[in-house]
Every structure is written in structure tokens, then in C-alpha cells.
Amino acid sequence: MASISLSRAQAELASAPLTGSVWLEGWAGSGKTSVGVQRILYLMERGIPAESILLFVPQRSLAQPYIRAMRGQRAHRGGQVYVHTMGSLSLKMVETFWFLVAERAGFRYPRDLPNFLSLEMVQYHMARAIEPIVAERDYFNSVRINRPRLYSQIVDNMNKAAIVGFPIDEIGSRLTSALAGGVEQAHIYGDAQTCALEFRRYCLAHNLLDFSLQLEVFRDHIWATPQARTFLRGRCKHLIVDNVEEDNPASHWLLLDLLETSDSALIIYDRDAGFRRFLGADPTAARRLRERCETKATLEGSLVMGGEVQALSGRLAAQLGPSVARANTADPRPALITEAHRFHPQMLDWVAANVDELVNARGVSPTDIVILAPFLSDALRFSLADGLARRGLPLRSHRPSRALRDEAAARALLTLARLAHPHWGLPPTNFDVVCALTTSIAGLDLTRAQLLAEMLYRNGCLLPFAEVRSSAMQDRVTFELGERYDRLAGWISRYVDGERADAIDIFFRRLFGALLSRAGYGFHADVDAANTAQNLVDSARNFRWSLDYMSRYDDDIDLGLDYVNMVDRGVIANFYARDWISDAEEGLLIAPAYTFLLSNRPVDYQFWLNIGSEGWSRRLYQPLTHPYVLSRGWQAGAVWTDEDERELNRQSLRRLLLALTRRCRKGVYLGYSELSESGYEQRGLLLETIQSLLRRLAQEGQDV
Amino acid sequence: MSLSDDFAFTQGSLADYADCARRFELRYIMRMRYPAFESLDPLQFEARLRQGARFHKLAQQHLLGVPAELLSRSLADDEELARWWANYLAHGLTNLPAQRHSEITLQTQLGGHRLVAKYDLLALEPGGEAVIVDWKTGARVPSQSQLRGRMQTTVYRYVLSRAGAHLYGGASIPPERIRMDYVFVAQAGQRLSLDYSAAQMRADEAFLSEMIAEIEGAHDFPLTDDERRCRFCSYRSLCDRGEPGSLEDFDFDEMEDGDDDVFAVDFDQIAETEF
Numbered sequence: 001m002a003s004i005s006l007s008r009a010q011a012e013l014a015s016a017p018l019t020g021s022v023w024l025e026g027w028a029g030s031g032k033t034s035v036g037v038q039r040i041l042y043l044m045e046r047g048i049p050a051e052s053i054l055l056f057v058p059q060r061s062l063a064q065p066y067i068r069a070m071r072g073q074r075a076h077r078g079g080q081v082y083v084h085t086m087g088s089l090s091l092k093m094v095e096t097f098w099f100l101v102a103e104r105a106g107f108r109y110p111r112d113l114p115n116f117l118s119l120e121m122v123q124y125h126m127a128r129a130i131e132p133i134v135a136e137r138d139y140f141n142s143v144r145i146n147r148p149r150l151y152s153q154i155v156d157n158m159n160k161a162a163i164v165g166f167p168i169d170e171i172g173s174r175l176t177s178a179l180a181g182g183v184e185q186a187h188i189y190g191d192a193q194t195c196a197l198e199f200r201r202y203c204l205a206h207n208l209l210d211f212s213l214q215l216e217v218f219r220d221h222i223w224a225t226p227q228a229r230t231f232l233r234g235r236c237k238h239l240i241v242d243n244v245e246e247d248n249p250a251s252h253w254l255l256l257d258l259l260e261t262s263d264s265a266l267i268i269y270d271r272d273a274g275f276r277r278f279l280g281a282d283p284t285a286a287r288r289l290r291e292r293c294e295t296k297a298t299l300e301g302s303l304v305m306g307g308e309v310q311a312l313s314g315r316l317a318a319q320l321g322p323s324v325a326r327a328n329t330a331d332p333r334p335a336l337i338t339e340a341h342r343f344h345p346q347m348l349d350w351v352a353a354n355v356d357e358l359v360n361a362r363g364v365s366p367t368d369i370v371i372l373a374p375f376l377s378d379a380l381r382f383s384l385a386d387g388l389a390r391r392g393l394p395l396r397s398h399r400p401s402r403a404l405r406d407e408a409a410a411r412a413l414l415t416l417a418r419l420a421h422p423h424w425g426l427p428p429t430n431f432d433v434v435c436a437l438t439t440s441i442a443g444l445d446l447t448r449a450q451l452l453a454e455m456l457y458r459n460g461c462l463l464p465f466a467e468v469r470s471s472a473m474q475d476r477v478t479f480e481l482g483e484r485y486d487r488l489a490g491w492i493s494r495y496v497d498g499e500r501a502d503a504i505d506i507f508f509r510r511l512f513g514a515l516l517s518r519a520g521y522g523f524h525a526d527v528d529a530a531n532t533a534q535n536l537v538d539s540a541r542n543f544r545w546s547l548d549y550m551s552r553y554d555d556d557i558d559l560g561l562d563y564v565n566m567v568d569r570g571v572i573a574n575f576y577a578r579d580w581i582s583d584a585e586e587g588l589l590i591a592p593a594y595t596f597l598l599s600n601r602p603v604d605y606q607f608w609l610n611i612g613s614e615g616w617s618r619r620l621y622q623p624l625t626h627p628y629v630l631s632r633g634w635q636a637g638a639v640w641t642d643e644d645e646r647e648l649n650r651q652s653l654r655r656l657l658l659a660l661t662r663r664c665r666k667g668v669y670l671g672y673s674e675l676s677e678s679g680y681e682q683r684g685l686l687l688e689t690i691q692s693l694l695r696r697l698a699q700e701g702q703d704v
Numbered sequence: 705m706s707l708s709d710d711f712a713f714t715q716g717s718l719a720d721y722a723d724c725a726r727r728f729e730l731r732y733i734m735r736m737r738y739p740a741f742e743s744l745d746p747l748q749f750e751a752r753l754r755q756g757a758r759f760h761k762l763a764q765q766h767l768l769g770v771p772a773e774l775l776s777r778s779l780a781d782d783e784e785l786a787r788w789w790a791n792y793l794a795h796g797l798t799n800l801p802a803q804r805h806s807e808i809t810l811q812t813q814l815g816g817h818r819l820v821a822k823y824d825l826l827a828l829e830p831g832g833e834a835v836i837v838d839w840k841t842g843a844r845v846p847s848q849s850q851l852r853g854r855m856q857t858t859v860y861r862y863v864l865s866r867a868g869a870h871l872y873g874g875a876s877i878p879p880e881r882i883r884m885d886y887v888f889v890a891q892a893g894q895r896l897s898l899d900y901s902a903a904q905m906r907a908d909e910a911f912l913s914e915m916i917a918e919i920e921g922a923h924d925f926p927l928t929d930d931e932r933r934c935r936f937c938s939y940r941s942l943c944d945r946g947e948p949g950s951l952e953d954f955d956f957d958e959m960e961d962g963d964d965d966v967f968a969v970d971f972d973q974i975a976e977t978e979f
């Protein structure tokens with residue numbers, strides 16, 4: 001068997017008989033995923049065809065340890081294991097068996113292909129479908145959040161309905177019935193309901209499938225066909241399911257069904273977890289699978305935490321709820337390092353100094369340190385990166401999605417597109433032109449770019465370099481850079497004069513190939529810039545494909561203008577799922593706390609920033625939806641009270657603290673400043689919890 | 705040279721290396737995607753690629769049990785595709801063993817690396833024939849010898865002989881029982897079959913091993929001397945290799961051979977939001 005070192009209990013579970021189902025639960029860090037990984041390798045070694053094994057996870061980052069191990073099995077000969085989430089699996093099934101069910105499922109054009117919507121295209125079509133109603137009826141006028149967030153909550157409601165399995169026309173009534181008063185809020189829920197129904201009608205009329213409709217078609221129609229069942233059951237003779245507590249009831253439904261016909265199954269459940277509740281995670285519903293498994297196993301304890309961290313973990317949890325089993329009596333204080341500061345920048349300096357000390361004085365690898373915050377603003381990321389860089393410590397930051405439109409290379413292309421399409425009536429600002437010139441022309445610094453823009457950017461056009469009359473100015477810019485500028489300005493001017501009407505992605509590609517990727521320009525031989533350009537092209541092409549397809553049923557649309565407008569509004573090129581595989585695993589990581597948890601990677605030291613922030617315990621402001629009221633376990637007729645909210649905050653924080661400490665070997669640094677980043681006093685629940693624990697420990701010390 | 709430990713060779717990456725070492729380096733080592741045009745008419749190029757992909761999807765749907773009549777009804781908007789489809793139905797599945805596996809990916813090990821092949825269709829009979837079927841939608845039918853010389857032929861037959869035992873009742877598939885059928889659906893469903901042999905398998909193994917070892921040991925990845933190979937390469941502006949070629953000269957059949965790996969495409973529709 002391949003080389004993972006396992007305890008005897010782990011090894012026995014991994015090499016369980018080739019028939020039978022096993023439910024495995026335990027804390028994070030107890031070695032469950034290692035069992036899962038080894039189980040797959042064992043099945044393959046025992047001659048089980050890899051293509052009859054399904055690895056099922058709630059989110060693709062959680063499959064990484066498996067994929068890495070399978071790819072490492074170079075000696076393996078045979079097929080490949082299928083790795084899926086509910087999203088990818090239902091998409092594959094609907095795509096394959098579409099023509100069997102399209103008519104029955106209510107699509108207006110069942111002989112045409114389905115059009116699956118990426119998240120950004122959902123936002124775009126949502127805007128098209130509901131904006132007329134929202135404007136006409138003055139919906140959501142009291143809600144102070146931007147349109148993309150508003151739409152995403154309507155999408156969220158529809159996803160919850162599909163995941164839990166209730167009709168989408170019950171969204172409004174479910175939400176309203178849980179209200180403890182508030183006519184205005186009831187109106188908001190009613191409007192959200194109308195929008196969901198309108199969007200669904202629009203999707204059915206145009207062969208569009210957002211995630212909720214895709215899931216419903218899969219569950220209600222595809223799964224009823226013998227072809228689909230035969231196909232999927234044949235491919236799922238052996239199930240490996242990890243982090244089932246982070247998955248949703250629709251996944252649990254499918255897994256319960258597949259368990260009936262599979263030869264073997266290993267289902268792994270993380271205790272005290274279920275962090276993706278916003279996305280429908282339902283740890284309680286997941287436990288239904290436990291009842292169906294023949295063997296129930298538990299891995300006790302932690303292979304990660306040192307004794308002091310383990311004690312800290314237990315004591316923190318006990319501050320907020322019931323004690324965890326196997327409480328550790330060690331003194332947790334050595335594992336808890338903190339210092340109070342008045343101002344936020346002082347706290348960041350303290351963090352940088354301590355990271356420096358760990359890395360440079362104590363030899364801790366930067367990959368064994370993580371800096372966590374409830375939210376990760378650009379300003380916070382920048383300040384930290386700056387402080388660490390001054391100490392020679394490079395930072396890698398991870399946010400689950402980041403806006404493609406914020407990348408310099410993408411912004412430059414978008415600015416140049418505006419210059420090349422004056423009929424859009426969207427001339428870029430001077431500042432955008434300066435940035436675009438700096439990014440596009442190799443060797444052009446900010447000062448010279450500013451000079452060029454001041455002298456030559458007029459009325460939405462870039463004038464030729466010859467228009468610079470002052471020879472002193474020409475010298476400052478230099479002839480060589482002036483010539484490069486001229487070629488770019490000339491290219492755009494010829495494009496405008498030629499009245500070309502390239503699709504927007506083709507425009508980006510044309511400009512990239514003809515000029516920006518050539519020697520002397522900013523994208524030449526620059527891997528990051530080229531990849532960003534390609535990502536922007538992909539986004540714009542998906543937009544075009546989705547709309548090309550729509551043009552069969554609908555009027556014409558100015559694709560380029562619509563695309564750029566949607567980018568500006570933060571609808572398109574906003575969600576840009578980054579690939580964990582390609583994310584270099586070197587350097588110090590800074591991430592939002594929950595994102596770190598779902599990367600499932602323990603470290604030696606954690607820094608928790610802004611421990612006074614409410615963000616550690618409070619859920620996001622979501623005026624159009626409610627993850628608990630729309631969950632499977634919600635009792636009809638119950639009312640969500642302020643006390644429920646407070647209790648939820650306590651329990652969420654408790655789970656979070658357990659999860660973080662269980663992914664920590666040696667110590668936690670707490671970054672605290674009285675005043676927050678924006679200058680306000682901070683007194684969140686995490687701070688209260690820590691202070692109360694420290695007081696209690698001090699008291700115990702005196703008692704002894 | 706720095707190929708990651710888990711790098712998988714495919715017929716596509718090996719064909720790229722055989723064409724131009726620099727292209728291999730840019731695409732697989734530096735992982736640089738490059739959005740310049742591949743050909744003079746990018747929209748037509750794209751439309752043709754999508755048409756080929758749609759045909760492959762149709763064949764897969766059919767092989768998984770979606771009735772042909774239902775699939776035929778969906779082709780009203782594309783006469784050419786409907787013609788390919790009719791040819792497929794008439795000739796695509798004749799003379800094939802009964803056990804069918806569509807869109808299956810196999811891997812074996814060679815030179816310390818994984819070698820992966822994704823098949824349109826494998827039709828086998830344990831103890832009998834093992835046929836690799838590959839759908840081609842290109843406008844030309846190459847000669848037998850051109851097909852024999854293709855990297856796809858070399859890799860697909862070799863990988864099946866090494867990694868197909870579990871589909872063949874557990875026994876290794878004797879090379880003599882392997883056949884590779886190219887079916888040209890745009891050309892009246894014409895079929896060109898290539899047999900295999902133990903001697904050919906040994907020769908293929910030596911050839912592939914040598915190539916992988918050469919890549920492993922390479923320090924330089926020079927630009928190809930044959931500038932005709934640059935005509936449809938998107939890195940032209942990086943290498944200063946002239947303008948794109950015209951569509952009529954492009955062989956789409958070389959693009960249709962999908963290389964697969966787990967999670968090649970991410971289409972999880974629930975975003976990972978920031979909490």
C-alpha cells in the first residue's frame with residue numbers, strides 16, 4: 001500500500017472489506033481525510049476499477065488531498081476516479097440526458113440545447129429579468145445594499161428551495177412566517193418572492209439553467225429516467241464522501257439513494273463543523289446517512305493540536321457552550337499570545353514583528369503560519385503585505401473569489417476597449433487611461449503616463465505623440481516610449497476609423513495579439529498578465545455565447561456595451577473562482593477565517609486579527625433571505641427571535657473557535673486594537689469570550 | 705526542467721512537444737495561456753470547434769441511452785451536423801464488440817510519469833477484440849500512413865494495451881487484439897482501421913519513453929525551425945512568428961482529441977463567497 005503513515009485504527013478503516021458502508025466521524029485533525037485518501041488508494045490497489053469510484057465533496061478545494069494522492073499514484077494502470085460536487089455532477093447529468101426530460105421539465109424550447117449559467121451569467125440574466133419590475137414597482141427601495149448583492153440573495157433563496165426541496169413559490173411565505181413583526185420586512189420578502197418567480201419564468205422561456213433549476217431538473221426529472229440511473233449507479237459502485245457535514249440536503253438525498261446500490265461506501269463527517277450554512281450546509285441532515293451505514297466508527301482526539309492548544313480549544317469552547325469531550329487540563333496560556341493596542345496600525349505592526357520573530361528567530365516555515373481575519377479588505381491586505389514585505393516576508397493572500405476586473409491587466413483591456421468604442425458613450429477617466437498606459441506599455445512609469453494622459457488624452461481620444469509640442473516634454477517621455485505610445489494610439493484610432501464591430505472578446509484578443517503581447521508592450525512574456533487577459537476573454541466569450549444563444553428568442557443586444565456596463569456594476573468579471581491547485585503553497589497565507597477552514601490544512605501558528613470585530617460571530621446582513629428559516633430543519637410556524645440570533649452567534653463562534661484551534665499545532669496570536677480599522681471602538685463576542693477566559697484563568701492561577 | 709511530480713503526459717502534450725519544444729514549455733511548464741488568435745478568422749474557427757464538440761456530445765448521449773430520434777430532432781439548426789449525425793448512425797457503430805465504454809479515460813505509467821488517454825469509445829469483448837473508436841469531423845481523410853504516424857494513434861493504442869485489463873475481464877489485452885478505428889463522419893462515415901502488434905507496442909514504448917526522458921532532461925526548449933508549425937499557434941506574437949494561418953489549411957481533427965484530467969473544468973454554480 002502507498003505511503004501514508006496511519007495509526008492502526010486508521011489503517012483498519014482504510015482497508016475495510018470491499019463491500020459494506022462505513023460512517024466515520026471525529027474532530028478536524030483526527031485523521032479522517034487520511035483514511036479517505038488511503039481508502040481510495042486501497043480500492044485501486046485491490047483492482048477496483050477507478051471509474052467505478054466516486055469521490056464526492058461539497059466544494060472542490062476539499063478534494064485536493066485526494067487528487068494529489070491519486071496523481072501521485074504514478075504506477076496505477078487503469079481508469080480515473082470520478083470527482084464531483086453536487087454542482088458538477090448535476091450539471092453533467094442534466095447536460096447528458098437533457099433531451100429525455102426538457103419537455104416534461106417545462107422548457108419552452110425542448111429541442112434546443114440547455115444553456116447553463118455561470119454565477120456571473122445568473123447575475124446578468126437576473127438583472128434583465130427583474131429590473132423592469134423592480135424599477136416599475138419600486139421594489140427594495142428601503143434596502144441599502146448594492147444590486148449584485150441583492151440579486152445574489154434572490155438567487156440564494158432559489159438555491160435554498162432547490163436544496164431543501166420546497167417549491168420556489170413558498171420562499172416568501174416561509175420567510176414571512178418566521179418574522180417577529182415588521183411590515184416593511186414582510187414586503188421585502190414578498191418582493192423577493194415575486195422576483196424569484198419572474199426569474200424562473202424567464203429561465204424556462206429561454207432554456208437557461210441556474211443552479212437551482214439545474215438541481216430541480218436533475219432531481220425531479222433526470223433521476224426518474226432509467227438511463228440516468230443506470231449510468232450513475234454504474235459509476236458509483238464505491239463511494240468516498242468527505243466533509244458530508246458541509247454538504248446540503250440535496251446531496252444527502254442523492255447519497256442516500258446511491259448507498260442502496262453501491263458495493264462500498266466511506267462517509268466522513270467532521271464534528272462541530274458545518275460552516276457553509278450560507279450555502280445550505282446541513283450537518284443535522286447529514287446524520288441521516290449515518291443510520292444507513294453498516295459500520296459506525298469514530299476517530300478520537302487530535303493528531304494536530306499540541307497539549308496547550310488542545311486545552312485552549314476546550315476552554316474557549318466551554319466559554320460559549322457545552323464542554324467538549326476529553327477536556328485537557330493543561331494550562332492553555334502558553335498557547336495564547338496577545339497584546340492590547342490602541343490603534344489598528346499598531347496591532348498590525350505587532351503582528352508583523354511576531355511573524356518576523358517566528359520565521360527569522362525561531363525558524364518556523366512561513367507555510368506553517370496563517371493570518372486570519374473575519375473579512376479581508378483590500379486595505380487590510382495591503383497594510384499587512386507592506387509591513388511584512390519591509391521585513392522581507394512575502395505574503396500570499398487567498399480570497400475565495402476575487403474580482404477579475406480589479407486586476408491591472410483586465411482593467412487596462414477594459415479601458416482600451418472604451419477608447420476603441422466611442423459610440424458606447426463611456427469615455428474612460430484620466431486616471432483609468434494613466435493606469436492602462438502604464439500596464440500596456442513596457443517601461444512606462446506612472447509619472448510619464450500621467451504626462452502623456454494630460455497632454456494627449458482629449459475628448460475620449462488618444463492624440464498622436466507628435467501633438468506634444470514641447471521638446472522638453474518629449475525628452476522626458478523619451479522617444480522610444482513615445483513611439484510605443486504612438487503605435488497603441490494609432491492602433492485604436494485605426495480600429496475606430498475602420499468601424500469594426502468585433503465581439504468584445506474578439507476585440508481583446510485582436511489587441512492582445514496585434515500589439516500588447518509584442519515586444520515593448522506590457523503583456524509580452526508576462527505570464528500573469530497573459531493569464532489575466534485570457535480569463536477576461538473567457539468571461540467575455542461566455543457572455544457572448546450565452547447571449548448569442550438568447551438572440552434566438554429575443555431582441556438584439558449590444559454585447560460589448562452590455563458587457564462593459566455589467567463589469568462596471570460589479571455583476572460580470574466579479575466572481576473569479578481561483579484555483580487552489582495553482583495557488584502556490586509557499587509563503588505566508590492571509591485569508592478570511594472560513595476560507596482557511598475549507599482549505600483543510602493545519603498550521604503551527606495562527607494570528608487572529610481584529611478580535612474585537614463583530615464579524616467573528618455575526619452573520620452577514622442579508623435582508624432578502626435567511627439561511628436558518630429556509631433550512632430543512634426549520635419548524636413551520638416558528639418565529640426567529642433576537643434570542644435565536646444571539647444564540648446562533650454564540651454557537652457559530654464556538655464552532656469557529658473549535659475548528660480553528662483544531663487546525664493549529666502550537667499557538668494562537670490574538671491581534672487586538674481598541675479602535676478598529678475605521679476608528680470605532682470594538683467589543684465583539686470573540687473579545688468578550690477571550691477576556692472572560694483570561695480572567696478565569698488568572699483566577700484559577702490565584703486559587704492554586 | 706521542472707515538470708511537477710504529478711504531471712500527466714497526454715497525446716496532446718506530446719504532440720505539442722514533437723511540434724515545438726517551446727510551445728510545450730509555454731503551455732505545460734510555464735502554464736501560460738495566451739489569448740491571441742489561432743487562425744485568421746477566429747469566429748469561424750470557434751464555431752467549427754463547437755460544432756465538433758457538439759457532435760462528440762451527441763455520440764456520447766446516444767451511447768448512454770438517449771434515443772437517436774430525440775437527438776436527431778435537436779439538429780434542425782445545423783445541416784452539416786445533421787449530416788455527420790446521419791453518417792454516424794449509419795456507419796459509426798458497425799462491426800464493434802458489444803461492451804461499450806464512451807468517454808473513458810485510462811492512464812498508465814511511463815518514464816516515471818502518468819500517461820493519460822481519453823477515448824471517445826472503447827468497444828471490447830473479453831477474450832475477443834478491443835476496438836478504440838475515434839470520431840473525426842474534419843474535411844479530409846488522411847492516408848493510413850499519416851494516421852499511423854499520429855501521436856494519438858501511438859498513445860491511444862499503447863495506453864489501452866497497458867491499462868485496459870480491468871475492462872477485459874482482468875487479463876492484459878494482447879496487442880494483436882487491439883484495433884483503432886478512425887471514423888470520418890463528415891466523409892460519409894468512412895472508417896480507417898489500424899491494427900496493433902506486440903512489436904509495434906514495444907516500438908511505441910521505446911519511442912514514448914525516449915521522448916519523455918528527453919523532455920525530463922531538457923534545459924532548453926527551442927523554438928521550432930519549421931515556421932509552418934507556427935501558423936495556428938497562439939504564441940506567435942510572443943515568438944515573433946508572423947501572422948495566423950487561414951482556416952482552410954487547419955486540421956480540426958488534431959484539435960478534437962480531448963485531454964482529460966480530473967477537475968479540468970470547474971462549473972460549481974454555488975460560489976465560494978466570503979463569509
Ligand code: SF4
Pocket residue numbers: 723724725726727730927928933934937938939940941943945
Ligand atoms: S509560435 Fe512557433 S515557435 Fe512559438 S511556440 Fe508556437 S510553434 Fe513554437
